[in-house]
Amino acid sequence: MKYKYQLILIGENEEFFKALEIELKKGFDDLKIISDALKIIREQDVDNEYSGGQAAFVIYAGHKNNITGRQLEILEKQKLDANIILPVYNKSFTEEIPDFLSNQNGVTYNDNLIKIKNIVLEGFELLRKNRKLFISYKRSESSNIAIQLYEFLERNNFDVFIDTHSINKGEEFQEELWHRMTDCDLILMLNTKEFLKSDWCKQELDKAHLKRIGIVHLLWPDCDFEDFSHLGYSKKLNDKDFDKPLFSDLTKGRLKESALSEILNLVESSRARNLASRQDWLITDFTQAANDNNIEVNLQYSRYITQKLDNGKLKVFIPTVGIPQSINCHNSQKLIKQIEDKEIESITLIFDELSIRNYWLEHLDWLNEYLEIKTLKKSQFNTVFSK
Structure with a gap:
């Protein structure tokens, strides 16, 4: 190597x-x-x-x-x-x-x-420096804890999305919420007793599963753990994690510093596994599209895909989690030039466009006309091989 x-x-x-x-x-x-x-x-x-x-x-x-x-x-x-x-x-x-x-x-x-x-x-640019986190919660049960976590994680260099603080007035609320969720590293879900009875919370949970976004579940003491026992990233809270007893007025309660530290550790330790899982999903779908079109592609050790052309050059496809941006293009070109001795025909960032807002997709289409590094939506995987 x-x-x-x-x-x-x-x-x-x-x-x-x-x-x-x-x-x-x-x-x-x-x-x-x-x-x-x-x-x-x-x-x-x-x-x-x-x-x-x-x-x-x-x-x-x-x-x-x-x-x-x-x-x-x-x-x-x-x-x-x-x-x-x-x-x-x-x-x-x-x-x-x-x-x-x-x-x-x-x-x-x-x-x-x-x-x-x-x-x-x-x-090493194996994890993105912009560390994005989305907090999902039921306002009537945990808004005070959600805001506390927002402030705590911001202090620890996370770019945190919370609906009451992160959407500008005049924005299309639901579209922007799904857009921001798509671009996050993880979702921090506050599973309070009535969380799953909220239509909005269930929609966020369903959308996260559809996008394969990793979820760190914080389970409240009175939450039925059996509903979430199969989850890999979870922490069951208990009374001692709060500065007030559970059944007192928790609308003013706070998490203790020891609990916050454990949550931070859980979030940090989950980021890389979630990134690999979401890349796997893109890699599998892209490889299947290649196979369907009788095209041979190879997954390289640094988690990008190559297609060898008849002239000996390589087409390179890089699975990109979240929303592709110019920094992805720059870093991808720099990395591939360092890794490969062979001449590169093209470099393309592949991504899942579901829930990304139209204005951003139009911007990416526009950039494709001017930048050497291209982007390719998941819905277009077959088209790149059928030409």
Whole structure:
């Protein structure tokens, strides 16, 4: 395998490095990318192992009182190569991180290993940096908790959709709600006692299943767990998770910090698996369309599809979750050029257009006339092979 995702580890915190390596391999498994694609490079091996032409992410987990000239040399070189450097510290950024990295955003070891793993995956562009979440809830039962979660997740760098805060006046409410749901990484569903009796909540649940969007279910203490026991991403809340007893006035109740931390961990750990699941759905439908038209296509290890033409060139099709945007086009072209030695005939982003608003679909059609990277709706999969 020629292409590697390079993680360069600088510093002396071996316990953290070993734990992160294990967590990252799980992340690659969740994304269904073979773990051989991840290359861990220690500081003593950088000169021989590092390749400037491939994706790289750097973690510094040391102390400025112990930093060596060699470590500074490596960090300076990585900064010149425009690779992201993430400082990881114990308690105090200013006391532990060298001045050379003072302008970088850092995280603490206590910020959660899963969160750090996802930052690395985002740096490799395997998870999108714009972390979108949709909150589904019944207003009469959990609006106060929904707003609390909205504020908490926004503080933790999620772009959160909640109907009372996220739709501008004058917008077509229901169309915009489905549009925003389509483009989210996950749905955080607040399953209160009467949740499933609400027509709107049931519609959101049905739409999520139709779009294969992953759902993290928060189950209220008085909610019948049997209705949701088959779900993979769920947390059963109990009285101690709230600052008020369940049967007091919960319209003013709040979740405790410990519960919020567990919810954040569940959301973080679910993102990669949901992305892979939605990509699988697109890959299966696209491959079936190719087979129906007697066209051979191949799924590559980085989760894109290739069709080899008679002239030896490749057509590349990239499954795109959510709504394709210009950044998808840019990143896709950059990644394919790094990975492939063969000449590329074309690159196309394939996506499911269900519930995406017409104005955006028209915009994508317009972009297809001008951009080198094209987009292809799921409803048009057969047409690309029948020409």
